[in-house]
Amino acid sequence: MSILVVGTVAYDTVETPFGRADRVLGGSATYASLAARVLGADVELNAVVGGDFAEAHVDALRDRGVGLDGLVRDEAGKTFFWEGRYGHDLSSRDTLTTDLNVLATFEPDLPASLRAPEIVCLGNLDPVIQGAVIDQTAAAAPLVVADTMNFWIESAPEALAETIARVDVLLVNEEEARQLADTPSLVKAARDIRAMGPRTVVIKKGEHGALLFCDDDVFAAPAYLLETVADPTGAGDTFLGGFAGHLARSGARSSEAMRQAVVVGSALASFVVESFGPDRLLETTSDDLDGRLEAFQRLASVPALVF
Amino acid sequence: MSILVVGTVAYDTVETPFGRADRVLGGSATYASLAARVLGADVELNAVVGGDFAEAHVDALRDRGVGLDGLVRDEAGKTFFWEGRYGHDLSSRDTLTTDLNVLATFEPDLPASLRAPEIVCLGNLDPVIQGAVIDQTAAAAPLVVADTMNFWIESAPEALAETIARVDVLLVNEEEARQLADTPSLVKAARDIRAMGPRTVVIKKGEHGALLFCDDDVFAAPAYLLETVADPTGAGDTFLGGFAGHLARSGARSSEAMRQAVVVGSALASFVVESFGPDRLLETTSDDLDGRLEAFQRLASVPALVF
Numbered sequence: 066m067s068i069l070v071v072g073t074v075a076y077d078t079v080e081t082p083f084g085r086a087d088r089v090l091g092g093s094a095t096y097a098s099l100a101a102r103v104l105g106a107d108v109e110l111n112a113v114v115g116g117d118f119a120e121a122h123v124d125a126l127r128d129r130g131v132g133l134d135g136l137v138r139d140e141a142g143k144t145f146f147w148e149g150r151y152g153h154d155l156s157s158r159d160t161l162t163t164d165l166n167v168l169a170t171f172e173p174d175l176p177a178s179l180r181a182p183e184i185v186c187l188g189n190l191d192p193v194i195q196g197a198v199i200d201q202t203a204a205a206a207p208l209v210v211a212d213t214m215n216f217w218i219e220s221a222p223e224a225l226a227e228t229i230a231r232v233d234v235l236l237v238n239e240e241e242a243r244q245l246a247d248t249p250s251l252v253k254a255a256r257d258i259r260a261m262g263p264r265t266v267v268i269k270k271g272e273h274g275a276l277l278f279c280d281d282d283v284f285a286a287p288a289y290l291l292e293t294v295a296d297p298t299g300a301g302d303t304f305l306g307g308f309a310g311h312l313a314r315s316g317a318r319s320s321e322a323m324r325q326a327v328v329v330g331s332a333l334a335s336f337v338v339e340s341f342g343p344d345r346l347l348e349t350t351s352d353d354l355d356g357r358l359e360a361f362q363r364l365a366s367v368p369a370l371v372f
Numbered sequence: 373m374s375i376l377v378v379g380t381v382a383y384d385t386v387e388t389p390f391g392r393a394d395r396v397l398g399g400s401a402t403y404a405s406l407a408a409r410v411l412g413a414d415v416e417l418n419a420v421v422g423g424d425f426a427e428a429h430v431d432a433l434r435d436r437g438v439g440l441d442g443l444v445r446d447e448a449g450k451t452f453f454w455e456g457r458y459g460h461d462l463s464s465r466d467t468l469t470t471d472l473n474v475l476a477t478f479e480p481d482l483p484a485s486l487r488a489p490e491i492v493c494l495g496n497l498d499p500v501i502q503g504a505v506i507d508q509t510a511a512a513a514p515l516v517v518a519d520t521m522n523f524w525i526e527s528a529p530e531a532l533a534e535t536i537a538r539v540d541v542l543l544v545n546e547e548e549a550r551q552l553a554d555t556p557s558l559v560k561a562a563r564d565i566r567a568m569g570p571r572t573v574v575i576k577k578g579e580h581g582a583l584l585f586c587d588d589d590v591f592a593a594p595a596y597l598l599e600t601v602a603d604p605t606g607a608g609d610t611f612l613g614g615f616a617g618h619l620a621r622s623g624a625r626s627s628e629a630m631r632q633a634v635v636v637g638s639a640l641a642s643f644v645v646e647s648f649g650p651d652r653l654l655e656t657t658s659d660d661l662d663g664r665l666e667a668f669q670r671l672a673s674v675p676a677l678v679f
Contacts, residue, residue, distance in 0.1 A: 154550075155556070249462070250600055253599060273577065273581070274581075276597070283597060284672075284673075285581070285594030285597055286594070287581060287592030292559040293560075324674075325677055362674050365592055365674045366591075366674060367631075367668070367669050367672045367673060
């Protein structure tokens, strides 16, 4: 298997200025798995759902080719539920409800067949659980690509630091980077985070694009420009899955490959925000992605300048 | 003459998390003129100062080659004064004082020698004054490149609309674009603003770069990445002057030339924010700029992707 995705599979209720969706399929592992599948990567998912998880959603993942040997169903509990509301310009959101449900007691115990991935893709999740997954796959020496969130930076800074020390590529958003390194400067934050362990740091800036810091290379990528965004939920997780999916496909780990992975992650994230929930991502084809990558290159191409 | 710059020449008192500067040389025309001079453009400035304007500051502009035939000295009054304070991450600022002083009664009456520029570069200023400058140079049919500000969008929307209708390239920042077009979508805002008249719209996003909309072309440029920013004052005006300076130097008006102008404007703006006031810009050489343009191209270069 090329990619093991570990994270949440959830039901989300989301309100944005453009509409509302109730109890749609969500979660970091859902978006990351589906994104990696657009690249054709061999993807296995490890996550827990409750007795209320609809068979139609299991089918939706299976139909897109996501391996479900690691999907644990805890019949006695309910699926993780998140409810949020986005502000006027979609750059801020309030969490209204977080019901951990079956996630509260989840401890990953990977089937043997899932313990030798080339890439481990850790969606936002308790850093202790992320660390356990790194333990269980360590023998295969996979590339570890991980996301985290302000919640863990505030509530579990030590466990998070221990996990980050074992991560190869850390993806964080702008505010999280500043918070993690306690500096307003993103350049300093990236340096400090890399000093914690990761060779590569990607700072996601939503509609403003992303910054990549890898070895001595720094890359500033804009976001793909959309006229309207329906729902930003899952954009960061989709970026993560697209990033990992590109590295799985290319096999390279150079900073050039990381630059490409940022562009692929950005392009895939631009699909998911066009609809509520994962609907648009569920129908995105490899051709759709290629078209958007071409458009991205036109959009972001720096003109030659004669010096 | 290639560029006529009209705007404010001011004294600024600025406080940022990194320090404070009292009554330093400032103003939109100051920064725009100095920036265009780095490109070697033939620049004439039209602005008013008071009796308190220091001879040393006249010399500073003259030493950098800014033509001062249009610098009006109103001995009875005082120079325009602005005082502001920036927040923690420099993305927001509060205006503490605005003393219009001699600016309150300024009406441009250009010397004949200044009425035939190739490019008119209008810094942030009362749109009625901007319109008068367009009138006085209209016979030469110059390219009109203009900036504006939320203050005029709120206080003089009709005069501003009349001026914008006569502008070829409008530069606004992100929030101003949203306000001017009354939409959160920057793509829609750019389309609406272009429908008001300008062929080209540049939306400046500060540390997040800039968006260019020209004919059917859209370009998303990141900002040059700095470890620390001392004082953002004048960055937008410097961008404007660099943009105009590039067009003057290249002679082209194609969307490709506009893309180049965005990159040059961004690169020059990255110098000015490194110091308080125009100190860093006053010593920036053409070689400094070329070095930063090369670094910018490495930073922003989108990798090739095999489809």
